[in-house]
Amino acid sequence: MGWVLLSCAATAAYGQVETISPARQTLDQQTPQVDLPDASASTGTAPAERGNDLGISVGAFTLFPQLDLSPGYDDNVFATTTAPVGSAVVVVRPSLELRSEWLNHSLRLLANGGFGFYANAPTQNFQNYLIQADGKLDIRNDIYATALIGFRRYTEALGTPNVSFAQQPTVVDSVPVELGYYQRFNRLFYQLNVAATRYWYYDYSTITSLGLPAASRDRIEFDERLKIGYEVSEDVALFIAPVINQRRYVDTVNSAGQQRDSTGWGISVGASYSLGAKTSLEGSVGLTSQTYTASGTTTSATVFSLGGTWNGYEPLIVRPTLSRTINESALSNYQNYVSTVVGIDFTYDIHYPWKAVGGISYNTADYTPAPGVSGVNPRTDTFVKASIGLLYEVRPQYSIGPLYEYSQGSSSDVAAGGPQYSRNFFAIRLVARR
Numbered sequence: 001m002g003w004v005l006l007s008c009a010a011t012a013a014y015g016q017v018e019t020i021s022p023a024r025q026t027l028d029q030q031t032p033q034v035d036l037p038d039a040s041a042s043t044g045t046a047p048a049e050r051g052n053d054l055g056i057s058v059g060a061f062t063l064f065p066q067l068d069l070s071p072g073y074d075d076n077v078f079a080t081t082t083a084p085v086g087s088a089v090v091v092v093r094p095s096l097e098l099r100s101e102w103l104n105h106s107l108r109l110l111a112n113g114g115f116g117f118y119a120n121a122p123t124q125n126f127q128n129y130l131i132q133a134d135g136k137l138d139i140r141n142d143i144y145a146t147a148l149i150g151f152r153r154y155t156e157a158l159g160t161p162n163v164s165f166a167q168q169p170t171v172v173d174s175v176p177v178e179l180g181y182y183q184r185f186n187r188l189f190y191q192l193n194v195a196a197t198r199y200w201y202y203d204y205s206t207i208t209s210l211g212l213p214a215a216s217r218d219r220i221e222f223d224e225r226l227k228i229g230y231e232v233s234e235d236v237a238l239f240i241a242p243v244i245n246q247r248r249y250v251d252t253v254n255s256a257g258q259q260r261d262s263t264g265w266g267i268s269v270g271a272s273y274s275l276g277a278k279t280s281l282e283g284s285v286g287l288t289s290q291t292y293t294a295s296g297t298t299t300s301a302t303v304f305s306l307g308g309t310w311n312g313y314e315p316l317i318v319r320p321t322l323s324r325t326i327n328e329s330a331l332s333n334y335q336n337y338v339s340t341v342v343g344i345d346f347t348y349d350i351h352y353p354w355k356a357v358g359g360i361s362y363n364t365a366d367y368t369p370a371p372g373v374s375g376v377n378p379r380t381d382t383f384v385k386a387s388i389g390l391l392y393e394v395r396p397q398y399s400i401g402p403l404y405e406y407s408q409g410s411s412s413d414v415a416a417g418g419p420q421y422s423r424n425f426f427a428i429r430l431v432a433r434r
């Protein structure tokens with residue numbers, strides 16, 4: 001999914017690791033660095049969008065290598081209000097994507113990373129990466145099966161939702177596994193997906209007094225999703241999508257004496273629109289609920305999502321993002337938080353060889369107090385991130401240009417550890433791809 005705007009599955013952009021979308025992986029959530037749409041081999045875009053001069057033929061496969069280098073300056077590395085610390089920083093993002101070119105079936109192998117190095121704040125250095133394999137098995141022209149497996153390392157950054165470390169970021173490893181099955185009957189279709197993700201957390205500094213240590217956050221999440229739909233036309237389909245999930249912690253009782261195993265359900269209705277290779281949108285709205293086994297408490301929320309790509313005006317490619325999910329909390333006094341994300345990113349061909357890239361997102365995290373904890377009120381953290389950049393295309397394989405990013409965090413309860421900061425990042429971005 002292009003920018004750090006968080007995909008409809010989650011979020012990946014502001015520190016969320018609860019769900020991994022196979023189409024969009026954001027590996028360098030450590031601010032500063034945006035995952036601008038034209039620069040990530042992990043966005044799952046069609047090969048046609050990469051240009052005729054890109055890609056290396058390897059038998060029945062095409063290899064897309066890429067290197068993105070952004071040296072720059074961050075004026076508030078620790079995301080604080082008082083006495084901000086600035087630092088020069090270099091962010092390096094290599095990626096390799098191998099795609100099959102078969103007439104039937106498909107296979108994709110992906111390896112990419114995001115590595116950041118701070119001159120004046122080495123405790124904020126990060127090394128994130130993803131290794132993933134996914135594919136599709138065509139059983140008949142109206143039946144196919146899908147599968148995905150991967151390994152992801154991710155860093156929870158200061159200035160993002162749901163962090164509780166004091167200095168050096170917590171690192172998260174996860175292994176997602178997903179199986180899917182699709183079948184169509186004339187205009188009717190259904191799609192069944194089952195997924196499991198195992199999370200491991202590693203603390204490298206002191207956790208705040210209200211935070212949970214790594215061992216109390218290790219868990220397995222299971223999701224079972226069904227989509228039943230009707231194709232109104234070749235371009236438009238309507239659907240209904242029920243889902244259930246289970247979240248099981250390795251330590252049944254955490255360090256705060258809480259049991260956070262839960263079971264959830266949800267149901268949504270939506271529509272998808274597809275027009276050609278460059279315009280495809282899907283949106284939905286519904287309800288979701290998460291019930292915690294030990295306490296019997298339930299968190300419910302109206303949920304919605306919108307994602308895809310719009311290219312109704314040839315020089316402009318727009319990727320909207322809209323999502324709402326119930327996520328697990330890293331804090332002992334809050335049971336969970338409802339994450340709401342509204343965002344958009346774009347690529348605009350000004351006039352060859354100049355291109356404008358950027359985006360904006362608005363993210364709120366509404367925390368639910370944990371049962372039995374006195375004196376804790378509901379809390380809302382708000383995060384805004386905006387970015388604008390220019391790229392000069394020396395050749396289709398090489399681009400260079402300036403990048404500016406602004407981010408801001410605020411909270412309804414700063415005294416309890418909520419964020420309160422503003423941050424600026426300036427860089428020169430160099431992209432090499434083949």
